Amino acid sequence: MLDYLRYKRNLGMADLNLTQLQTLVQVVATGSFSAAADRLGLSQPAVSLQIRQLERRLGLKLLERLGRGLKPTAAGSLLLEHADHIQTAVDQALQALASHGETVSGRVAIGTGATACIHLLPPLLGQLRQRFPQLDVRVSTGNTLDVLRAVEDNRLDLGLITLPASGRNLQVEPLLEDAFVALLPPASPLPRGALAPAALVEAPLLAFETGSSTRLLIDDWFRRAGQPSRPVMELGSIEALKELVAAGLGYSLVPGIAVATEHHRQGLRVQPLAPPLTRTLALVLRRDKPLSRPLQQVLEALRRLRR
Template sequence: MHRLNLDHLHAFATVIEHGSFSAAAERLALTQPAVSLQVRQLEKRLGTLLIERVGRRATPTAAGTELLAHAARIDEAVGTALGAVGQHAAGVMGRVRLGTGATACIFLLPPLLRELRRRYPGLELTVTTGNTADIVKAIDENRIDVGLVTLPAAGRSLVVTPVLDDPFVVAAPRGTELPTRLTAAALARQPVLLFEPGGNTRRIVDAWFARAGVTLKPVMSLGSVEAIKALVAAGLGCAVLPQMAVRHEQARGSLVVRPLAPKLQRQLGVVVRRDKRLQRPLAETIRALETLAGTAPAAAP
């Protein structure tokens, strides 16, 4: 029986995935000679050439193509074995790649992530922020393990679980005289700052104005909720923001916060690939995200 070195096999697969030894070395945090040596040792073990250069790109030979098909199954089998053994461990160890929007990352997730790290010190969490489309694409391509995104998020390969309704409110500079609730027509008479176009959050707000027959031209569009709040506080206008982003300012009275009429809210959901192996680190992270269902903010007074 051939005893394959899993590191050598992984190096080979990474070279093919990235198209070059240098790119594979960067991905594996190794030197290029180290990656080349691992591939040569694998070829020596198997007695055949696995990689050839076509132009500037490294491509698999016929034997390499055969090995790639088996490498995926070997990796899955190893992952399953490690996951099964991990169930007997006292804690959770491993990496989970989480994708979410910037607003949720700043105002919703810190307590949840802190609690996860407290309970499972061996858990390595990496967080990527972006809009729903980018996060869903990364999940579909297995570059991110799980996402918490603004819905809708659709895909035949995805499981989408709604977890939280987040109302929108109007935030205005301190001292601004506003009605108890703001309609689209009333808000259109104010200078308004909005999120930049392209994301689900902006589309939700634009659709709310459109349903009221109001065409709004914002005085400014920005990609950062913190930048929007700073400009509102400086007196540049009002903003339509998720309520979770202004809870502290509302409590301190540093911004005037009013609900919208009719009510407007977005829905956040957990997204994961349908075929994703839910090893314990990922399963615990998903379970924690799903507890957000009980943390919906109260409506603005």
């Protein structure tokens, strides 16, 4: 205790800076100043300066270069052991203070796929804006792995993703089942009614990009029927797929929510699949994530989508 008091007295008024601490966490997580700068939305010189200021503030070397990467020193590793606890304590303190306010205000960052962003979230976000004008909900899109990584790194508060998903520190809550459908141009020669893989294998498939959770489910649907999946085009945009189908360039298999509204082009044929193909959308957040009032309101609104 005496050593700690003497060390703290030597620091004077220069207490630990939380921004600089989080910058250190990102530098170690990414292994470089430039990658950490990309994650934090800062310039590389700004990240380097924050680390130098933190080291100067503590009077300790926190990072060392090994090969092409940066690794924490013994002192840096010790500080990082406490970083999560420090951030959690701060979040809990802010949550406790927020509970005394009469309004719901603050920022909530959500990560999700493009289809859910376009066809599921807009009405929900509009209702939240009407109820809580001071609630700032930010949405970014990406594949499931990118969203999970951002939630684990605490760069996103919440993810709305396609299962499967896993992570030691993640809480996964299934939300709703979404059945895929076949989307065909009006003049398609394919038979009407439920379509099986064997009926589709010779037709030109317009597919989601390789590696996406949706594409993996579609490929597995064909594989389980002993049929190959041979897309003639691969795209990352559900709206682009619709336009290409409407132009008569092929058919696509899309989540049902993408054609559940009146926004899709009139005249396109929407047909079920046999056997059925479904995906599960789920909420994911860190197990130790403090549930601030803004985050609670967003979670409650999303859970009302459950069906």
